[in-house]
Amino acid sequence: MSAGAPAHATVITVDGPAEAAVGAEFALTVVASCPAGCDLSGVPLEVTGPDNAGATVKLPSSPFPQGGGETPARRIALKAPLQPGEYVWRVSCAAHESAGWHHGAGQLRVPVRIRPHETSLAVWAIPSPVVTGRPFAIKVGAKSAAGCNLAGAQIEVCNPAGMVLASGVLGDTPWPGTSALYWTELSLIAPAEAGMFSWSVKFAPTDLALAHEGSSSRFSIVIVDPPEHRLTVKVVEQLTALPVADAQVRLGAYRAATGSSGFAELMAPKGAYDLHVWKSGYEAPKTTITIDADVAVEVVVAPLPEEDPDAEWLM
Numbered sequence: 082m083s084a085g086a087p088a089h090a091t092v093i094t095v096d097g098p099a100e101a102a103v104g105a106e107f108a109l110t111v112v113a114s115c116p117a118g119c120d121l122s123g124v125p126l127e128v129t130g131p132d133n134a135g136a137t138v139k140l141p142s143s144p145f146p147q148g149g150g151e152t153p154a155r156r157i158a159l160k161a162p163l164q165p166g167e168y169v170w171r172v173s174c175a176a177h178e179s180a181g182w183h184h185g186a187g188q189l190r191v192p193v194r195i196r197p198h199e200t201s202l203a204v205w206a207i208p209s210p211v212v213t214g215r216p217f218a219i220k221v222g223a224k225s226a227a228g229c230n231l232a233g234a235q236i237e238v239c240n241p242a243g244m245v246l247a248s249g250v251l252g253d254t255p256w257p258g259t260s261a262l263y264w265t266e267l268s269l270i271a272p273a274e275a276g277m278f279s280w281s282v283k284f285a286p287t288d289l290a291l292a293h294e295g296s297s298s299r300f301s302i303v304i305v306d307p308p309e310h311r312l313t314v315k316v317v318e319q320l321t322a323l324p325v326a327d328a329q330v331r332l333g334a335y336r337a338a339t340g341s342s343g344f345a346e347l348m349a350p351k352g353a354y355d356l357h358v359w360k361s362g363y364e365a366p367k368t369t370i371t372i373d374a375d376v377a378v379e380v381v382v383a384p385l386p387e388e389d390p391d392a393e394w395l396m
Contacts, residue, residue: 091187119180197292222264308348
């Protein structure tokens with residue numbers, strides 16, 4: 082951005098942000114020069130804000146006092162208004178005498194868009210699976226990009242049609258280990274039918290000291306029919322027949338881990354399932370089972386051979 086006229090004029094150039102957040106500090110870097118190369122050291126500049134309040138600053142000394150181009154840059158610290166919108170600052174220089182020459186006045190308009198602070202959302206502690214028709218709870222949190230206090234602001238969970246399923250206000254204390262993630266726990270009721278559901282958390286702050294943009298975040302949750310039967314899984318090692326502890330067992334949406342005795346228990350409704358068992362360092366077969374009563378199965382896992390770091394050099 083620049084404004085000025087031919088020889089022995091005052092040309093003002095400003096480098097600064099095109100936008101800033103409400104209430105935030107930002108800076109303009111101002112350079113004033115004469116097309117003829119006159120030294121403009123010490124020439125006063127008037128900086129006028131959107132509220133018509135002005136401040137005078139002087140240009141710094143030039144490293145070329147005998148002439149030789151632009152005056153060094155002057156950094157001017159400013160603060161954004163508290164309301165979003167399009168604002169204009171004006172940097173001007175009155176007519177003056179420099180280096181024995183008359184220099185006309187110069188002025189430059191500096192538009193800056195002032196925007197609300199951004200927000201972000203987090204959803205965690207989502208139980209899985211959730212049984213149809215039963216209550217459950219999740220934790221939700223919101224954070225200001227500027228670290229502002231969001232305590233007391235409302236937050237909602239909505240379905241794809243926009244219906245509010247649960248709402249609450251953010252608590253007074255940020256989540257432990259974070260600087261400004263304000264959170265709350267929301268209680269919901271699972272739908273009456275089973276399936277995978279995608280809902281959204283919405284945050285639209287309205288009563289904060291500084292304006293903030295709203296935000297939303299989607300999350301998925303698995304809803305299942307009520308479990309009817311117990312599946313007991315025993316995981317043993319192929320070579321030793323010893324129980325394998327801490328093996329992860331998954332039956333559809335249901336998960337468990339084996340204890341020190343190698344056993345894990347799951348409750349599930351009737352149906353056919355793929356049974357997956359996983360533990361690092363072992364290979365387990367995938368087993369398909371049908372649940373129509375309480376059942377117990379044994380899964381034999383084989384230890385994987387250790388990788389030889391020198392194998393590629395022996396080929």
